Amino acid sequence: GAVVSQHPSWxxxxxxxSVKIECRSLDFQATTMFWYRQFPKQSLMLMATSNEGSKATxxxxxxxxxxxxxxASLTLSTLTVTxxxxxxxxxxxxxxxxxxYEQYFGPxxxxxxx
Amino acid sequence: SxxxxxxxxxxxxxxxxxxxxxxxxxxxxxxxxxxxxxxxRGLVHLILIRSNEREKHSGRLRVTLDTSKKSSSLLITASxxxxxxxxxxxxxxxxxxxxxxxxGTRVLVKP
Numbered sequence: 001g002a003v004v005s006q007h008p009s010w011x012x013x014x015x016x017x018s019v020k021i022e023c024r025s026l027d028f029q030a031t032t033m034f035w036y037r038q039f040p041k042q043s044l045m046l047m048a049t050s051n052e053g054s055k056a057t058x059x060x061x062x063x064x065x066x067x068x069x070x071x072a073s074l075t076l077s078t079l080t081v082t083x084x085x086x087x088x089x090x091x092x093x094x095x096x097x098x099x100x101y102e103q104y105f106g107p108x109x110x111x112x113x114x
Numbered sequence: 115s116x117x118x119x120x121x122x123x124x125x126x127x128x129x130x131x132x133x134x135x136x137x138x139x140x141x142x143x144x145x146x147x148x149x150x151x152x153x154x155r156g157l158v159h160l161i162l163i164r165s166n167e168r169e170k171h172s173g174r175l176r177v178t179l180d181t182s183k184k185s186s187s188l189l190i191t192a193s194x195x196x197x198x199x200x201x202x203x204x205x206x207x208x209x210x211x212x213x214x215x216x217x218g219t220r221v222l223v224k225p
Contacts, residue, residue: 006156041220043202043216044157045215046213046215049212095213102162104159105158106156107155108154108155110154
């Protein structure tokens with residue numbers, strides 16, 4: 001199956017700093033990428049839908065100024081958590097779709113804000 | 115927001131037993147998919163069932179879909195310790211569209 005990578009796999013940052021997470025589709029072109037957040041022992045919650053070359057569509061309740069998404073190419077989308085706070089600590093997972101039924105998930109990035 | 119709930123939230127069984135978990139959703143769907151997630155890892159796609167299908171098999175997995183009840187079940191037969199993971203259902207309304215996940219079932223298979 002198709003491969004999606006995320007970088008970094010884990011990151012620790014200080015409160016107030018910004019963190020960038022990359023999501024790459026390695027062997028296919030992803031017209032759409034999705035960003036999810038998952039708290040411990042909970043399900044995945046969709047944060048935003050990222051389309052190549054256009055602005056991301058954010059889910060209700062997700063602050064677009066805090067979670068900046070850039071989908072600059074068909075193989076790369078980035079999520080920047082700006083001015084991170086401890087409550088932003090979570091597991092962030094991206095997925096990429098090729099306009100068919102299946103989405104391919106990255107391995108996730110664990111963010112810890114101290 | 116989550117599409118629906120999964121039942122049970124947690125399941126503990128002995129190796130060799132079958133594991134059954136259910137997923138309910140609220141609105142009409144195009145497809146329903148099941149994923150597995152090992153602790154702290156990404157999601158692994160298990161099986162997709164379309165809204166016009168009622169049952170699907172893949173290896174030791176059997177999925178059913180009842181659109182009239184807006185529910186689906188995942189059966190894992192002859193479970194193994196390696197099946198220990200969280201299992202999530204996810205629905206979409208169109209191909210390539212965003213997925214809405216259920217709450218998940220944590221399965222523990224004891225050797």
